[in-house]
Amino acid sequence: MTSNLTDTRTGRSSGSGRTDGGLAVAAVAAAPTGLDLAGLTSATDAGAPGGRAFPPGFVLGAATAAYQIEGAARVDGRTPSIWDTFSHTPGAVVDGDTGDVACDHHARFEQDVELMARLGLQSYRFSTSWGRVCPDGGPVNARGLDFYDRLVDSLVEHDVAPWLTLYHWDLPQALEDRGGWTSRESAERFVEYALAVHDRLGDRVSTWTTLNEPWCSAFLGYTAGVHAPGRTSPADGLAAAHHLLLGHGLAVRALRERDPSLSLGLTLNFTVADPVDPTDPRDLDAVRRVDGQMNRIFAEPVLLGRYPADVLDDVRGLGLEHHILDADLEVISTPIDVLGVNYYNGEAVGHTEPEVLVDGQADPGRPTRSPFPAAEAAYRHPRGLPVTAMDWEIQPDGLTRLLTRLHTDYVADYARGCGRGRAVRMSVTENGAAFDDEADATGFVDDTRRVAYLRAHLGAVLDAVDAGVPVHGFFYWSLLDNFEWAWGYAKRFGIVRVDYETQVRTPKASALDYARIIATRRLPAGDEQP
Ligand code: FCB
Secondary structure: OOOOOOOOOOOOOOOOOOOOOOOOOOOOOOOOOOOOOHHHHOOOOOOOOOOEEOOOOOEEEEEOOHHHHOOOOOHHHOOOEHHHHHHOOOOOOHHHOOOOOOOOHHHHHHHHHHHHHHHOOOEEEEEOOHHHHOHHHOOOOHHHHHHHHHHHHHHHHOOOEEEEEEEOOOOEHHHHOOOHHHOHHHHHHHHHHHHHHHHHHOOOOOEEEEEEOHHHHHHHHHHHOOOOOOOOOHHHHHHHHHHHHHHHHHHHHHHHHHOOOOEEEEEEEOOOEEEOOOOOHHHHHHHHHHHHHHHHHHHHHHHHOOOOHHHHHHOOOOOHHHHOOOOHHHHHOOOOOEEEEEOOOOEEEEOOOOOOOOOOOOOOOOOOOOOOOOOOOOEEEOOOOOEOOOOOEOOHHHHHHHHHHHHHHHHOOHHHOOOOOOOOEEEEEEEOOOOOOOEOOOOOEOOHHHHHHHHHHHHHHHHHHHOOOOEEEEEEEOOEOOOOHHHHHHOOOOOEEEEOOOOEEEEOHHHHHHHHHHHHOEEOOOOOOO
């Protein structure tokens, strides 16, 4: 196993050395518990002094994903995805956790939507499960679609705008058995699945994103071996990346043909990599590689219609060029309307191995390697910043810098380039933090660090907006505590606590604070108590 920039999503240690690092806010006083939010939503103190207003039209919501919350793994004809297989593989997931039951959202969605409405969420970003809609990646299963039909009805009824993601990592295992994302076939099957979902939900859902974080699907899944399907091949990761992008482009094309009025796009995850020593060319090269093989390898084909030349050079010999057929880049750069930006943390990258690993990762008990296909000398260095329970450094200004950079490099001129007259709108589709929550006897969590994290990152978005970068929305990850991939249930990101024994949902202090922010459309000043 290599230690360079191996993802911190797997491992056995729970991280160490967490501090509040100045982000802490004063303790939440006498916050309501349980689902009793009545006093809260009426507490619209929009006239209160201080704080910062969100621009008109800015959407505030929260996100989840199918495998992480739904459960009902064998209900109504759903067949296994690569995550079912992976989570049932001994040693792959902490504590042997699986998504078999998860938050039992499939059975409890009505209650969950009611909760969203009570929190005042304007929009809910969720994903559909491919194996529920098209078992084994094959023909459409009406019973599987019935669930999403009811979910969307309920969202619309409660005035929560649905934002649908078609692929949040749960490839049908049957397709993996035929090569998975290393095979072109998966891209073609993906289009059939996308159209099946659209046939049923297209009349009520207007925002459709194809992929969530193809970097994770391709490189954590096929190169690092820490996510499903658990392969450890740089060449497979590159093939998967290309076919994911192709599936995205084909699906956007097909959906656009069905209905030109849809808002279409995808969500990418980005890092903000800074050199450990900005005067050392070896550190600068390490940063270039990480930026190239994480950010630009996806952003440029989609938004500029080409793979970055330096990345193609770095990965030469690993077979990517053989997968890029003639019209592929034209398909991949089919004009989109929305770019979802996921940001959790930035990183300091250097060419030498640090004395202290940032992630403090213990042996995951199975072979893993760096997710980067061609960045051997690139290591993440600790900067002494506060970290979350994932050992991810907390760096809100990285989000401002990221949004500014994306605007400059890709968004501002998009309509004149690949957009062919269409503008692309950025929203933050994921941002959030896991902390070691402690619930009181009533199940309430006074998560002051999450409150501070959320406020700080909303502030970072507003900083970008103030600097002239149009950002249209923000979705907190996640509405609910849920199955955090290789970490199972050990990491809690929710603003709502889930007691996995009883499935009781309890809004945390962060949910109450977020609800107040949404109701007032105002981010409180730094010293204002939640
Ligand atoms: C993102 C994933 C999401 C969740 C968060 C913490 O990369 O899209 O499902 O795991 O990280």
